[in-house]
Amino acid sequence: MPTLFDPIALGALTAPNRIIMAPLTRARSTHDHVPTAIMVDYYAQRASAGLITSEAIGISRQGNGFPYAPGIWSAEQVAAWKPVTQAVHHKGGRIVAQLGHTGRAGHSAVIGEQPVSSSATAAPVDAWTYDGPKSPETARPLAADEIPGLVADYAHAARNAVAAGFDGVQIHAANGMLIDQFLRNNSNLRGDDYGGSIANRMRLLEQVARAVAGVVGADRTSVRLSPNGETWGVDDSDPTPLFTAVADMLATIDIAFLELREPAPGDVFGGTDVPRQSPMIRQHFKGKLILNSDYDLVRAQADIDSGLADAISFGRPFLANPDLVQRLQDGAPLNPAKRETSIARGRKATPTIRR
Numbered sequence: 001m002p003t004l005f006d007p008i009a010l011g012a013l014t015a016p017n018r019i020i021m022a023p024l025t026r027a028r029s030t031h032d033h034v035p036t037a038i039m040v041d042y043y044a045q046r047a048s049a050g051l052i053t054s055e056a057i058g059i060s061r062q063g064n065g066f067p068y069a070p071g072i073w074s075a076e077q078v079a080a081w082k083p084v085t086q087a088v089h090h091k092g093g094r095i096v097a098q099l100g101h102t103g104r105a106g107h108s109a110v111i112g113e114q115p116v117s118s119s120a121t122a123a124p125v126d127a128w129t130y131d132g133p134k135s136p137e138t139a140r141p142l143a144a145d146e147i148p149g150l151v152a153d154y155a156h157a158a159r160n161a162v163a164a165g166f167d168g169v170q171i172h173a174a175n176g177m178l179i180d181q182f183l184r185n186n187s188n189l190r191g192d193d194y195g196g197s198i199a200n201r202m203r204l205l206e207q208v209a210r211a212v213a214g215v216v217g218a219d220r221t222s223v224r225l226s227p228n229g230e231t232w233g234v235d236d237s238d239p240t241p242l243f244t245a246v247a248d249m250l251a252t253i254d255i256a257f258l259e260l261r262e263p264a265p266g267d268v269f270g271g272t273d274v275p276r277q278s279p280m281i282r283q284h285f286k287g288k289l290i291l292n293s294d295y296d297l298v299r300a301q302a303d304i305d306s307g308l309a310d311a312i313s314f315g316r317p318f319l320a321n322p323d324l325v326q327r328l329q330d331g332a333p334l335n336p337a338k339r340e341t342s343i344a345r346g347r348k349a350t351p352t353i354r355r
């Protein structure tokens, strides 16, 4: 029976342990979404993770709705990512790029245009901008003939991720971002080939996954979903048939791994009464499954022992404990993450964004 400290093959990558660093937006890039030196240190310090997933990286200006979040569509951004991946590799680590598009969660004050989504809906929470929170804007529904361009943006970002030295790519289909806005039936109200039936709602994710896999290889492509509960108001009335169908589709593409963020009722980060979908998804996705949210060592090992998960990703514990793997191995106490500086610009950060 493997332990958290045993290696695991994740597609083309071999993680020396099963303690994966979850994606964590830190908002430490420039106003033009170019990575900065502090990010080189930050990621290198966490190189002992089995695998690092980067913070969400915008695939395009239209999709980079969070202030100071990094992007990967320009040559300048690619050049600024190279020291990050090199520093992680130099320390013996591995890092994949989480590629995202914020969709309706973005704001024109940040992206320079009306945000887009599957349908003309608005998030029920304020948008983050450089001037603080602003009322959410109603999104412009993407026209069907704009979708090939959107898929091409993901492929372009994936190509740039390889050029920047990332070991693979994670498609961000979780947490109320654009792909999630297409997947779920409270945000996707379309009547065309991208809305209505489950097959239609997951069409965008399938096209993006196939395009990205075509660029970086399916064995370096992963996907993140958040199948239970809502984030940024994005939710589904019947998640099990949707996400088991998504799992079947991703299994067909033979991606390197699937990661699920699944808060439980009492969880402090988006707790929900909607049951975890992983037991059902596990029946449909026989590839490597990574589970996330509010794990500690005991729960993590229990889910590996039961066969529910192959590895566990940790988010907030990695913020305040760069040496998390060693601490878990030693049974050492963990520093608590500081919420007020989690998403902020520097070492002595004053919070610029509220969550």
Ligand SMILES: Cc1cc2nc3c(=O)[nH]c(=O)nc-3n(C[C@H](O)[C@H](O)[C@H](O)COP(=O)(O)O)c2cc1C
Pocket: 022, 023, 024, 025, 026, 055, 056, 098, 172, 174, 175, 224, 261, 269, 292, 293, 294, 295, 313, 314, 315, 316, 317, 342, 343
């Ligand atoms: C500060 C912060 C930033 C986050 N940024 C991202 C992100 O960029 N992409 C993403 O998929 N999830 C993001 N998350 C969610 C985490 O990856 C993770 O799912 C969540 O923190 C629960 O896991 P944990 O209990 O181990 O922290 C973020 C969470 C926090 C606290």
